Amino acid sequence: MRVLGIETSCDETGLAVYDHERGLLAHRLFTQIDLHQAYGGVVPEIASREHVVKIVPLVRETLAAAGLRVGDLDGVAYTAGPGLAGALLVGAALARALAWALEIPSIGVHHMEGHLLAPLLEANAPKPPFVALLVSGGHTQLIDVQAIGAYELLGDTLDDAAGEAFDKTAKMLGLPYPGGPHLARLAASGRAGRFRFARPMCDRPGLDFSFSGLKTQVLLAWQKSDQSEQTKADLALGFEEAVTETIAIKCERALQQTGARTLIVAGGVGANQALRALLADLGRRHRFQVAFPRHEFCTDNGAMIAFAGALRLAAGHTDHGTLNVVPRWPLADLERV
Missing domain, CATH: 3.30.420.40 (ATPase, nucleotide binding domain)
Known part of the structure; x- marks a missing residue:
């Protein structure tokens, strides 16, 4: 199963493709640090607008790096929360549009579960x-x-x-x-x-x-x-x-x-x-x-979302065709795989 992961919870646009058999195929990240530096912190509206600008080109770049076409995907995972509502909606909307157009399943991933599972992307993971x-x-x-x-x-x-x-x-x-x-x-x-x-x-x-x-x-x-x-x-x-x-x-x-x-x-x-x-x-x-995790997977990234989403999609979990983001979402509410 080849899963596209989309991370847009805050001020970084992360994309990745994870394959159950071959592992992580490609990942790309755009960070907005320079845009928010003048304000001393993240401005939610600026973050959301920048995700809109960057996300589709990054999808194309990530798929090309993985040697795939969009029709080769078997599933889409996206960060559904917690995070900034507007930023989350950008990733969720694209994920649901891809899933609907390609007739493949999608899954909303808990951002902190993504982080928690990031060390398992490494060799000899516990x-x-x-x-x-x-x-x-x-x-x-x-x-x-x-x-x-x-x-x-x-x-x-x-x-x-x-x-x-x-x-x-x-x-x-x-x-x-x-x-x-x-x-x-x-x-x-x-x-x-x-x-x-x-x-x-x-x-x-x-x-x-x-x-x-x-x-x-x-x-x-x-x-x-x-x-x-x-x-x-x-x-x-x-x-x-x-x-x-x-x-x-x-x-x-x-x-x-x-x-x-x-x-x-x-x-x-x-x-x-x-x-x-x-x-x-x-x-x-x-x-x-x-x-x-390796340093590049400590901060927000698409690889952790693709990996967490692939595990849940393989277990039969999906978002059942709904577009739903949860800016506040306790980790304990998640379903066991």
């Missing part, structure tokens, strides 16, 4: 059960995965997600949008030990996260400092260490609580080198497997 860490600009969650579609939320963020905290802290330090990657690069030149911030909610049981107080600690430290470039780098490192070590502590607890021997990491913050190194070291010391 199989459930495992614990999944979803860590991005909008989510910081630990999930017990017993099977595809069988998800139990173990811990969630009570305020800012990790990626959101990275972006807001970067903005406080005067770094350009999007701030998270800039802050991580700045932290590489920071001096260890100059600033040590709290590891939020690690002094109590449970697996929930909270990063808003940490952001305030950084702001107060910055206001009291000499505000030099070196101090900025030292603060960035102190902040990054606090976030990544907090996440690692909670991951270790989740594995102990569930008895799982595998941790998969997904979402945009999963590309952070400090976090990857910390979790990989944790896995080596405690002898559990840690699986990451």
Whole structure:
């Protein structure tokens, strides 16, 4: 089964083709970062209009890269939510139009399930059960995965997600949008030990996260400092260490609580080198497997949607010919494959 995946949940237009027998055949991505930079964040109307402009040319480019014609497709998968309603509708409308014209099934995919399954695109991918860490600009969650579609939320963020905290802290330090990657690069030149911030909610049981107080600690430290470039780098490192070590502590607890021997990491913050190194070291010391997607599949992309959609279409799931997007959609509501 050859499935076209369409991702338009926010500010990136992602397309991919996944084949059950041959794996990922091709993927393409257009990012709108430059368009939104002047506003310091995503403008939903601009995002939706840009998807309209880019999506059809990207479909053609992706199919050509896969060596396929549109009539060779056996199914279409698209992000149905969560995300920006207008952006979601662009991808959903094209997917349903293709499915209707080609008389093939289509399926609306949960955006976070796509992220959760992205590490399974890699060679020697683990199989459930495992614990999944979803860590991005909008989510910081630990999930017990017993099977595809069988998800139990173990811990969630009570305020800012990790990626959101990275972006807001970067903005406080005067770094350009999007701030998270800039802050991580700045932290590489920071001096260890100059600033040590709290590891939020690690002094109590449970697996929930909270990063808003940490952001305030950084702001107060910055206001009291000499505000030099070196101090900025030292603060960035102190902040990054606090976030990544907090996440690692909670991951270790989740594995102990569930008895799982595998941790998969997904979402945009999963590309952070400090976090990857910390979790990989944790896995080596405690002898559990840690699986990451390649960097290009940490952020939003069409490959994860094509893969997740192919799994569900193969199991007989479809959207039954309806065009429906769900801007707010709990992961626990999904049907087991």
